[in-house]
Structures are given as structure tokens and as C-alpha cells.
Amino acid sequence: MKDVSKHYLMYKKYKMRNIYFLIILSIFVCCKKEEPKVIPVKKATPPPAIILTDERTVSIDTTLIGIFKSKTLQEFYNSSNNKTVWGNLKKRTYVLSQIKNCEKLGLNPDDYKSSTLEKYEKRISKLNDKELATYDILLTYNFELYLNHLHKGKLDPKKLYTDWDLTDKNLDVNSVLIKAFNKNKLDSIVENIQPKSETYRELLKALEIINTYPEDDIGMITVDSLTKKISLNDTNVALINIKKRLLFWGDMSGKDSISSIYNKKTFESIKRFQERHGLAADGIIGKGTISALNYSKEKRKQQIIANLERWRWYNNDFTENYFIINIPNYSLNVVESQDTTLVRNIVVGTIKRKTPIITSVLKTVVFNPTWTVPPTILKEDVVPAMKRNRNYLKNKNITIYDTMGHEVDPSKWNENKPGNYKYVQSPGYNNSLGLMKILFPNHHSVYLHDTNHRNIFGRNNRSLSSGCVRIENPLELAEHILNDSISTNWPKEKIDSIIETETTINIRITKKYALYQWYWTAWSKKNQLIFRADIYNLDSDLYAKLRD
Template identity: 80%
Template sequence: MKKLYFFLAICIFIGCKKEEPKIIPIVKKKAPAIILTDERSVEIDTAIIGSYKSETLKQFYNSSENKTVWGNLKKRTYVLSQLQNSDKLGLEPEDYKASQLQKFEKRIGSLSDKDLATYDILLTYNFEKYLNHLFKGKLDPKKLYTDWDLDEKILDVNDVLIKAFNKNKLDSIVDNIQPKSETYKELLKALEIIDTFPDDNIEKITTDSLTKKISLNESNAALINIKKRLLFWGDMTGKDSLTTIYNKKTFESIKKFQERHGLASDGVIGQGTIRELNYSKEKRKQQIIANLERWRWFTTDFAENYFIINIPDYSLNVVEVQDTTLVRNIVVGTSKRKTPIITSTLRTVVFNPTWTVPPTILKEDVVPAMKRNRNYLANKNITIYDTSGNVVEPNSWNENKPNNYRYVQSPGYTNSLGVMKILFPNHHSVYLHDTNHRNYFGRSNRSLSSGCVRIENPLELAEHILNDTVRFSKVKIDTIIASKKTVSFKITKKYALYQWYWTAWSKKNQLIFRADIYNLDSDLYAKLRD
């Protein structure tokens, strides 16, 4: 018996160990030596360096033999300028002691050796902090969110800084270290654009008088402030009489506004349109800054071929060799069952998948429904199995022990996963799939799933990525679907998957926004400014 217990303990230990992520040690290479010029340089007391408790800072000054390095006015001016203007990149200058550094600079000619050393250390410490924030963000997403699976970004900031310092190319660092994606560049442009708007002092649009949606030619008191906001954002141009009549000019302006915000551009003014109109300039700017931070968390190096999903935009783009080859509408998770943030690689296409009811849906949806109607699962073509794999009739199902069973939906057009799913490695048991609710794609708000991403017209997508006109032509795929047999095929062409979240960008000098469906932007901005 003791041997049996020992064997079981070993098995449990091994099973748990498999769940442990592998820790890859980071081997820090020695930083290159700093080439000093003949400007004023003084010895630095290593105790002052040590007081910062920064191994990076210690290694930096080891490379200068613990001497000050910022004697060159041009280099110093560049660093000071970057930190002072870091708000142009969505950062906060005082995070980098910009004011304090400027005070030191004004007294540079009269600084004692000790003050010069302090100034030098502050320049290095804060410029390296700034570079790190530009490269991988100020905050760590893994400490903020439990459902964000992103690889940690590693930067050898000393190596980058010292090489640029020695080659007199400091001005190339900031551009080179930031994300290269077009969306990130569009976000920086959005920040530039919004700074051109004046401060807004327009009253909030109240919905007291909005008992129903406002349609063309109707009258409503709320229209005066609606028109003011349309004029402010530039969706309506010229002058307007600011009457309470919903005229044609305002109607066309509302459609333009709705399109910029991902709403149904039907010109009908409802609660969704009012909510977006009520965003102030300051709130929109904060949203842009939050999105810039988020993009710094994402990978810098995109794969040659990839799927990129923007969760709040309900969109999937297939990009191959820098060319967008397919675009699809998608349905994503609700705020209670969020679609996770994932970077992964597509592996397998499964046609005619079965669907096993997951624990959350079992608890929140299936069990209550089964208690009301024992034929609930049978009506959805879901079979109940006991732990031995035997079929359990609905009337024999024990409602007090629902977790003792497995619930499997048979393949078919009405299966919850539809007729296809795409698998990729992740820790959340999510995948891309078809749906039996195909009418959802016509909605503007598509935050409706239980966490997985549902794709419109998925069989065309499967044909595209399987990339074999003989084995996987449209006719062959239709034949597979008609068989209702579950079959899997490996995706031989390598596609990365970027399942990410951003709610702001710009396009053709226009600000573009999407509803923050998971309420992440305000909280993230607040944490950035803590």
C-alpha cells in the first residue's frame, strides 16, 4: 500500500510539474565600453549609483569606469528634449524628472563635481527608463490582467544606448525602439490630431427628452448640443442654425460620425450614438494614450503571414507578405466572458466539429435550462455521457451532480461551433469557429460569445489557408461538410495569430474610435498616471 501511495504522489508531482512554465534564464552580456570625449568629466561615488538599486545603471557606469558621460552639450540637449517632449508620444515628462533635469542644465557651468555626478546619473537613469517605456510600455500586462498571454519583451537598454552614444547616433534610438506597426504610427498621428482641437466646453447631451430614437426631420431639444458636438469634431462643417430640427445636413453628419465610431451608419440617433458623442476631448485623448501603452506590450516583429484580430472592432484581417488578403467580421466574448489576448500560431482546421459543453456554460446556462426542461439538451442535439462513456437519458440525469457527466453536441450545421473550427495553442481553451447564430454578423455590437471568436463565412477562410486547390477546393470542402464526419487537417502554411485589443487609431487624418467593450481604457490610463 505504501508503494501505491508513493507512486500516486510521484504521478501528481509530475502532472503538476507539466503545468509549470519553463523559465528561460536571461544571460546578460557585458555592456560595451563608453567612449568619452574631452568634455568635463568627473569621478562618481559608486555609493550614489548603488542608492538607485539598479543593476542596469551600475553596469552602465562600469562601462565608463564610473565617470560622468554627458559632458557633450549636443547629446545632453537631445536627451533633455526627448524627456521634455515625451508627452508627444503619450508619456508623462515628470515620470522622467524633466523639470528637475532642466534646473540642473541651467546651472551646468557652476555645478560642483558632486552635483555634476548627480545630474549625470539622473540623465542616464531617466533616459533609460524612457527607452524601456517606449519599447515595452510603462506597465506589465501580466500584472494587470489574468487573460493576457503575451511574451515578455526583453531590451538590453545599455547595449542600445551605449552603441548609439559611441556612434553619435542618439537621435536614431527613439524611432528605432518603438513599435513598427502601422496602427501604432496611426495612434501617434491620432495624438497629434487631437492636440489640434481646442478645449471643449460643450454641455453633456442629456437623454431626458430622448424617449425614443431621433429620426430625420423630427424635433428634439437634445439636437442643439448634438449639433455643437458634430461641429466640434468636424463631422459637420460650416455653420448651422442650431435649431432643434433634425435636418438633412445633420443627418449626413451623424452618419459620418457613426461610421468613425464603428456604429451602424443609419443616421438614426439612439443611446449608442449619444454615448459616443458625449466623450470629451480629454477622455478621447486619454483613450489614445491608453492604446499607445497597449501597443507597446505587443510584439514588435510580425510574422510573414498572420491573422490579426481587433476585438473591439469585431474584425479579423489575414495578412500575407504585408498584403491584406482577407477581411472577416467576427463575434467576440461578452464583458463577462471576455475573449483573451493571445499571440499564438494556427495549427489545425477541424471540419464538422463536435462541441463539448464547457464548465462555465454548463453552470450558468445548461443546468438552469435542464432543471426547467429535461429535453433542453436533446432539442439541441446534445448527448449526455456518464463517466464510463454510457449514454444517459435526460430523465435519468442527476441535477444535483451535473459535473459527473460529459455533454457533447453532434456535428452539423446547427452545432454551436458551426461546421468548422481553427485550433491554436493557448491556455484558455479558445479557438476560432463558425457559429449556428449566423445572423449575429449583421449587428454593429458583436460582443456576444462565450470567449471564442466566431468568424463570418469560415469555409472560404478554410479554403484560403489550407492552400491546396486539389484537396481543399470549394467542392471538396462542401463534400466533407455534407458527410457530417469530424475530420482534422494540419495547416501547412505558417500563420501567426495576434488576438489583440485596441479602441483608437487614425485614418486619412481622421480620428477613429471603437467602443471600449471590456472597459479597459479608463482604468489603464489612471494606472499610467499613478
């Protein structure tokens, strides 16, 4: 027994020594300074080498390339050892044809020197080496410019607008062009380089449709001739040109006397026209309908081209789940796995307080939000109202706080220094944000929210807010996006019980939704042209800049 005890004690000491050793070793490892991780520098992938044809090839003086001051062009010809590449007639013909016919895509052939290129092509067999080199460079430079414009637009929205926040679209145009060039697949490059969205395709179809219309010489419908809105069975001289417009656009068919009488046939035609233009389809001809009727074919075509440019700015790689807002259409669609699961009417900013264009990600639902009066509304709305009536804020359940966070009595509010205070509206049914808001990262301090003016969603013109987007029936929307079958359950009863507390609660959105808050005023549907009022007056200006 003594021997067994002795061996047991020796085994115990041995085991303890091993444990001490492991503890000391772990302390040493933990205390050892962690080596900084070396992050490998990602090198730019050079474009593949260009496979030259067996036809006439000449060397290019690099000073000719330098005239264009284009790094991309320089890298392109590095891939051919500074030799001409467009010796193949079939390849040249394709490029020339694309550029010449680019009006079908809403682009301008003059931007890509179409006439100059055709002059060179006609003299191709008579060109000396320098002329051939110049022609080759011009072909490459203008075709790559054309591809860039198709992919991401001609203009940069960040240089045009301060309230357009879109992610940059990058294109390695050399790699794309050279791969297609080498594989003799130039005929697919233009199709592949363009946006893939359904709306973009609808716009291309709209351009195709409008090009089938004849030129119109219908006179303007003068609003001055209208003493009131025109209703069924009214007589008005303006109806003569109104009927001509309806016949021109195909909203009215067959023969008509083109009289000044507002008959039943014209009434039904007006309703079809109004529906296509996002107007109240009530058959009553007012200023909105007259304004839409007065657009000529050329003006509508320009509108389509401006919208094609916008859709080239937008990143069309949509996530699986997203909210897409069309500001001029006053609509919000929830799309999940390529299926539209919810549609909501919305209210957007006025022309003075525009809703910004944003691509972002939804983060948080806030129930029973407070509302802090923003600087613009403080200056333009609150201060003038407070000067007239010191109880203005109190009547709206808004509390004034000083810089120390102490509540300020309205009678002691200093109207000469309104910026020295914070103005916070308590949660509740009549809060300016309503019962909920949805937050997403952006630089404009805007969000989606409910409203205390819930009767305005039935209006036709809903450009009424101060920049944020107001949503109809928002609690149903919150229930929809918070319900994640994997981890969370948000039934209506649960949301209602939170609302009843009038306590502000933030809920993280676990299911990933992107937000595309964009602007477009034209498209097509079932071979029919669709237009919306250009509420921020952007279309004409954009078209003019595209043709500068």
C-alpha cells in the same frame, strides 16, 4: 582451369572476411554509448565601453548608483569606469528635449523627472563633483527608463490582466544606448526603439491630430431628454448640443442655426460621425451615438494614449502570414506578404466572458467538430435550463456521458451533481461551433469557429459569445488557408463533401499563420480620427494607471 577456380575461391573467402569485419565494426559503433553533447553556455554580452568626452568628467561614488537598485545602471557605469558621461552639451540637450516633449508620444514627463533634470542643467557650471555625478546618474536612469517605456510600455499587462497572454518584449537598453552614444546617433535612437507597425504610427498621428483641437466646453447630451430615437425631421432640444459636437469634431462644417430641428445637413453629418465610430451609419440617433458624442476631447486623448501603451506591449515583428483580430472592431484580417487578402466580420466575448488577448500560431482546421459544454456555460446556462426541462439537451442534440463514458438518459441525470457528467453535442449544421473550428495553442481553451447563429453578423454590437471568436463565412476562410500551392489543394467541392459526411476530420495547416488576437479602440486614417466602443471598459482604467 583448376588454378582459376582456386583463385576465385580464395578471393571469395577474402571478400567474406571483409564483410564480416564491417558487420562487427558497425555493431560495435551502434552499441557504443553516445557521448552526451556539450551545450555551450551562452554568456551575456557585456555592453561596449563608453567613449568619454573631453569636457568635465568626475568619478562617481558607487553608493550613489546603488541608491537606484538598478543592475542595468550599475552595468552602464561599469562601461565608463564609474565616471560621468554626459559632459557633451549637445547630447544632454537631446536627452532633456526628448523627455520634456515626450507627451507627443503619449508619455508623461514627470515619470522621467523632467523638472528636476532641467534644474540641474540650469546650474551645470556651478555643480560640485557630487552634484554633477548625481545629475549624470539621473540623466542615464531616466533616459533608459524612457527608452524602455517606448519599446515595451510602462506597465506589464501580465500584472494587470489574467486573460492577456503576450510574449515578453526584451530590450538590452545599455547596448542600444551606448552604441548610439558612441556613434553620436542619439537623434535616431528614439525613432528606432519604438514599434514599427502601421497602427502604432496611426495612433501617434491621432495624438497629433487631437492636440490641434481647442479645449471644448460643450455640455453633456443627456439621454434622459430623449423619449425615443431621433430621426430625420424630428425636433428635440438635445440636437443643440449634438450639432455643437458635430461642428467641434469636424463631421459638420459651415454655419448652422444650432436649432433643435434634425435637418438633412445634420443627418448626413451624423452618418459621417457614426461611420468614424464603428456605428451603424443610418443617421438615426440612439443611445450608442449619444454615448460616442458625449466623449470630450480630453477623454478621446486619454483613449489614444491608452492604445499607444497597448501597442507597445504587442510584439510588432509580424510574421509573413498572419490573422489579426481587433476585438472591439469585431474584425479579422488575413494578411499575407504584407497584403490583406481576406477580411471577416466576427463575434467576440461579452464583458462577462471576455475574449482573451493572445499571440499564437494556427495549427489545425477541424471540420464537423463536436462541442463539449464548458464549465461556465454548464453552470450558468445548461443546468438552469435542464432543471426546467429535462429534454433541453436532447433537443439540442447534446448527449450526456457518465465518468465511464456511458450514455446517460436525461431522466436519470442528477441535477445535484452536474459536474459528474460530460456533455457532447454531435456534429452538424446546428452544432454550437457550426461546421468548422480553427485550433491554436493557448491557455484559455478558446478557438476560432463557425456558429449556428449565422444571422448575427449583420448586427452592430457583436459582443455576444462566451469567449471564443465566431467567424462569418468560415468555410471560405478554411479553403483559403488550407490551399498551399506547393503541396495541398482544398477546393470548395472537397470541403463540401467532408461537411456532408458529418464526420469529424482534423486537417493540419501546412502554411504557417500567426494569430494576433488583440484589443485597440483608437487609430487614425487619412488624417481622420477613428474610434471604437471600449466594450470591455479597459481604456479609462489603463490611462489612470499610466498616470499613477
